[in-house]
Amino acid sequence: xxxQKQNTHLAGFTIVELIVVMAIAAVLIxxxxxxxxxxxxxxxxxxxxxxxxxxLGFARAEAIKEGVTVTMCASSDGLTCSNAxxxxxxxxxxxxxxxxxxxxxxxxxxxxxxSKDTFVADNTTSKINFTSEGFTTSLPANPxxxxxxxxxxxxxxxxxxxxxxxxxxxxxxxxxxxx
Numbered sequence: 001x002x003x004q005k006q007n008t009h010l011a012g013f014t015i016v017e018l019i020v021v022m023a024i025a026a027v028l029i030x031x032x033x034x035x036x037x038x039x040x041x042x043x044x045x046x047x048x049x050x051x052x053x054x055x056l057g058f059a060r061a062e063a064i065k066e067g068v069t070v071t072m073c074a075s076s077d078g079l080t081c082s083n084a085x086x087x088x089x090x091x092x093x094x095x096x097x098x099x100x101x102x103x104x105x106x107x108x109x110x111x112x113x114x115s116k117d118t119f120v121a122d123n124t125t126s127k128i129n130f131t132s133e134g135f136t137t138s139l140p141a142n143p144x145x146x147x148x149x150x151x152x153x154x155x156x157x158x159x160x161x162x163x164x165x166x167x168x169x170x171x172x173x174x175x176x177x178x179x
Contacts, residue, residue: 038154038157041115041150041154041157042157044113044114044115044117044150045117045148045150045157045159046159048113048115048117048119048148049148049159049161049171051110052087052091052110052119052146052148052161053161053169053171055072055091055093055108055110056072056128056161056163056169058093058107058108059071059072059093059107059108059128059130060130060134060167062093062095062107062130063130063131063132063134064130064132064133064134066095066132067132068095068096068097068132069095069096069097069098069099069129069130069131069132069137070093070094070095070096070107070129070130071093071094071095071096071099071127071128071129071130071138072091072092072093072127072128072130073091073092073126073127073128074086074087074089074090074091074126074127075089075090075091075092075109076089076090076112078090078092078106078109078111079092079104079106080104081104081126081127082126083126083127084126085120085121085124085125085126086119086120087119087120087121087146088112088113088117088118088119088120089112089113090109090110090111090112090113091109091110092104092106092108092109092110093106093107093108093109094106094107095107096129099129099137115150115151116151117148117149117150117151118147118148118149118151119146119147119148119149120146120147121144121145121146121147122141122144122145122147122178123139123140123141123144124140125138125139125140125144125146128144128163130167134166134167135165135166135167136163136164136165136166136167139163139164139165142164142165143162143163143164143165143170143177144162144163145160145161145162145163145172145177145178145179146160146161146162146163147159147160147178147179148160155174156174158174158179159171159172159173159179160172160173160174160176160177160178160179162177162178162179
């Protein structure tokens with residue numbers, strides 16, 4: 001019997017193949033990361049706006065249900081109204097029968113945004129009072145527009161909600177109304 005020659009070639013990648021694969025991976029990552037970051041920002045803005053709109057509806061419904069004025073105001077500590085137009089720091093919702101509440105017992109609290117997004121209203125609105133009929137009483141204009149913007153500002157990710165004196169809100173896209 002004739003002895004067979006053993007194959008001494010080892011299976012694996014050459015250095016050239018490895019470098020080519022790494023270069024392709026780098027190109028794909030450089031294209032994908034900005035898109036992923038934009039997706040994360042869009043999700044954050046959508047979540048933040050949905051929480052605000054949900055709380056608007058809650059405050060209005062509570063005012064109608066309980067037959068008493070309910071206030072929604074910007075708050076940085078979750079206990080008092082900040083009287084500042086910085087809604088990204090959070091807000092509280094509480095019954096405010098005579099519009100002169102000294103002791104605030106919040107029905108709902110919203111903590112500050114985890115992102116660095118800004119959320120401000122035109123006309124420096126820092127509170128919204130809903131009457132027992134569901135109307136608003138403290139708005140300096142009709143409507144007041146709340147603008148949510150990313151940091152850094154991206155006009156495609158900007159979202160707005162306009163609230164009128166009837167207590168109704170409308171979502172606006174950039175370039176619509178005061179958005």
